Amino acid sequence: MNPLFIRGPSANLRLFILVIVSITLMVLDERQQYMQPVRATLTVATYPVRYLIDLPSSTGNWLSETFTSRRHLMLENEALHQEHLEFKAREQKLAALEVENARLRALLGSTAKVQEHTIIAELVALDMSPFSRQIVLNKGGLHGIYEGQAMIDAQGIMGQIIHVSPLQSTAILITDPKHTLPVEVNRNGLRSIASGTGESNRLILDQLPNNADILQGDLLVTSGLGGRFPAGYPVARVTEVIRNHDLPFAHVSAEPLAAIESSREVLLIARPNRPATESKASPPEKSGEK
């Protein structure tokens, strides 16, 4: 027979203990590195839920792949062959250029850029809460992913890894309001910081003085300062420069080059000389006020 009443003090006590535990968790989580193993374990435990969410689209993909007609496949194959040839030809040129570049750099006495090694990962989930731009990838610690690793797609920088669990990892996109990255203007090497806005097609550079030499259409590339992102990858193109002389800083907006909202495969750049100890686990915090 069921007891008629729930034991009162027990529920009170449980709540009290759980509140204490939750607050401890949150405080520890603020200093991210302490909670990393717990978060990783929980992420693995919730893998079935993510899998469930991904199931319809992956089944759809599988079905359409399975039932594509032979003719279609042949056409596609042919197109890919052509493209492959074209790329082969370009690559030959690239190899020559690379050698030439290395020789010139050697002549100039500067260090050669290290060839970066990349890992391809696929996106499994996104949009966990509306105003933070983060995505989950299907590669984790077991595949050699580490925190702070830069993520790019075919067009440019997309973001960086912030949490790693054995089978999956979470990346923050450059458009997240909490994310900033050091960039430079490709035309003249002017350095600045690009911050996310939460909108998928806009970054802002809010620390440039009014007289800074920056124009609409300028290409922004990573400067490599800060040690997170390798130098020289394209980031965004400046879409708008508003110079209001009543304000201390110019208002500069840029549009990310990477297909941030539509890339399904991303590349993670593994750097051979990655720092052994990460100085900061969290992405660089925004310093300026908007």
Add this chain to the structure above:
Amino acid sequence: MRPVVHRGGIVVFASIIGALALSIMPLPDALVAWRPEWATMTVIYWCMATPMRFGVITSWMTGLMLDALRSGLLGQQALALALIGYIALKLHRRVRVFPLWQQSGTVFILVMLQQFLQIWIDGFSGHTEPMSRYLLPTISSALLWPVVFTILRYLRRSLHVH
């Protein structure tokens, strides 16, 4: 006295997994801000329907899973859901006999409490979000409560969960 037999744990578990899945399911842009707090509603239902077995600890664990799935601090949703589970347990004898629209009102208040806790914790951890981010889910949760209630009650009755 014969020991209390609990049945249908798998149904409760499946409904929670379902609610968690709905909480992170990709939605069209226009609807994202309106995403109801599915997990909270499920916790409230099971706390009121089966208070002998679904209590503060299970609510807390649901919240912890939600934390792992969403961004934000670990323990943030867990704290809120434990508190909501506790209140739902305390109120279950009264709210269970309310008509559906009054239950919706209760859900509105409970979800609002959860959102207040989120605002508070988000404020502490230093990221602020527009107020609609907190308000719209509260409204949509209250509006969808009759649906959730009816579905879960149907599941509970037809699958004999006590």
